[in-house]
Amino acid sequence: MTSTTVLAAHAQQAAAPRCAPAWRAPVILLLAGLAACALLPDQLGLMTRIFITALFVLSLDLVVGVAGLATLGHAALFGIGAYAAGIFALQVHPDPLVGLVVGIAAGAGLAALSGAFLLRYQGFTFLMLTIAVSQILLNLAQKARQWTGGDDGLSGFAMGPVLGRFDFDLEGRVAALYALVVLVVLFYVARRLVDSPFGLAVRGIHENRARMAALGTPMFARLWLLYTVAGAIAGAAGALSAQTNAVVGMDSLSFALSAEALVMLILGGAGRLSGALVGAAAFTVLHHTAASINPYHWLFVVGALLMGVVLVPPAKAWAWLRRRAGAAR
Numbered sequence: 001m002t003s004t005t006v007l008a009a010h011a012q013q014a015a016a017p018r019c020a021p022a023w024r025a026p027v028i029l030l031l032a033g034l035a036a037c038a039l040l041p042d043q044l045g046l047m048t049r050i051f052i053t054a055l056f057v058l059s060l061d062l063v064v065g066v067a068g069l070a071t072l073g074h075a076a077l078f079g080i081g082a083y084a085a086g087i088f089a090l091q092v093h094p095d096p097l098v099g100l101v102v103g104i105a106a107g108a109g110l111a112a113l114s115g116a117f118l119l120r121y122q123g124f125t126f127l128m129l130t131i132a133v134s135q136i137l138l139n140l141a142q143k144a145r146q147w148t149g150g151d152d153g154l155s156g157f158a159m160g161p162v163l164g165r166f167d168f169d170l171e172g173r174v175a176a177l178y179a180l181v182v183l184v185v186l187f188y189v190a191r192r193l194v195d196s197p198f199g200l201a202v203r204g205i206h207e208n209r210a211r212m213a214a215l216g217t218p219m220f221a222r223l224w225l226l227y228t229v230a231g232a233i234a235g236a237a238g239a240l241s242a243q244t245n246a247v248v249g250m251d252s253l254s255f256a257l258s259a260e261a262l263v264m265l266i267l268g269g270a271g272r273l274s275g276a277l278v279g280a281a282a283f284t285v286l287h288h289t290a291a292s293i294n295p296y297h298w299l300f301v302v303g304a305l306l307m308g309v310v311l312v313p314p315a316k317a318w319a320w321l322r323r324r325a326g327a328a329r
Contacts, residue, residue: 022195025274026188033180037173044172046288051179052240054280057264058183058190058273059233064262065270066194067226068206070123072258073130074234076114076137079253081107081235083141083148086242090157097162100182100239107235108228110137115227119220131255138253153249154242168244175244182240186233190273193229202226263306 037047056078063069084106085099093099114133118126141148148154161167166174193199204212205219212219242248251257260283268279283302290301 022188022191025191026184029187029277030180030184033184037176037180041171044176046284048172048176048179048244050281050284051176051183052237052244053261053264053284054277055179055183055186055240056234056237057261057268057276057280058187059230059237060261060265061270061273061276062190062194062226062230062233064265065272065275066199066206067202067223069119069223069227070127071130072127072255072262073132073134074261075253075255075257076130076134077107077111077231077234078238078241078257079134079141079248080110080137081238082242082248082252083154083238084235085239086154086157086248087147089159089243090154094158094160095164096159096178096243099159099243100236103235103239103242104232105235107238108232110235111231112224112228115224115231119223119227131258134253134255134258138250141250141253148248151250153247155247157246159243159246172244179240179244182236186236187273187277190229190233193226194273198222198225263302267306 033047033051037044040047056074059077060071060074063071063074081103085103088099088102118129118133121129142150144150159168162174162178166178168174194203201212201217202222205217205222209219238252241252264279264283265276266279267282268277269275286302286305
């Protein structure tokens with residue numbers, strides 16, 4: 001190898017972007033979650049809700065931000081995971097981890113079956129069909145009252161201890177830590193998936209379908225697999241919601257839940273995974289605070305914040321803050 005070749009190789013290596021290890025962000029998330037639970041022991045219920053919502057929005061980010069598939073029916077994947085875990089606990093066994101696996105399998109199964117049909121369409125057609133799937137599932141849940149409880153919701157089940165040792169307590173410590181650990185593990189899985197060659201291929205499909213097709217990329221198979229993984233993560237979020245609340249309502253399949261998740265994703269920034277966590281936390285805290293002050297007009301605050309994010313992108317806002325900080329010095 002000539003010296004010129006060696007120098008070129010070193011230059012290319014130096015110019016290549018350095019990506020952070022996949023474990024760094026999940027570890028930061030774990031430490032931040034533990035710190036929040038320790039500093040706010042009276043808000044463990046809110047913390048649990050934030051962790052579950054963040055997991056759901058994370059699954060949506062895989063579909064919208066990474067794959068570029070606009071959907072407003074993502075609540076179907078969340079809801080079927082919640083009902084599957086609740087029915088399993090009520091009819092079969094109350095073990096939380098087994099129920100979590102059941103919820104993951106239900107979400108993945110629905111995503112695989114519906115995705116085989118939905119992913120043959122794009123744009124507005126795909127968007128409307130996702131809503132249709134969600135509404136069909138909602139109607140089926142209303143009809144199957146003997147299994148789902150109908151409009152009264154599914155209740156009457158009590159979860160067993162996590163790992164056979166840790167009972168769900170009234171303070172919500174076990175529920176919060178359980179939800180946090182599941183969030184961290186699945187966040188790590190999603191990070192590894194997105195940073196893999198498979199994830200880069202899906203991002204390429206999002207950016208330029210024609211070019212990826214010309215390169216011979218099996219686009220349908222790639223998108224179908226990612227959609228199935230997103231369904232599994234959404235099913236896990238639904239299972240956690242059922243297990244920690246001990247009730248599953250029709251709102252877990254509603255259009256409103258899908259729309260709220262999309263708003264959270266927009267607030268945090270789509271396509272970065274960590275943005276889904278930030279958006280879910282910000283929206284949930286804002287909802288909790290604004291609704292406690294004025295339960296009838298809290299959506300006005302959310303709408304104003306969303307308009308601000310759309311009109312003033314986060315990059316411009318950070319640049320303005322840096323300029324102000326520099327001027328203050």
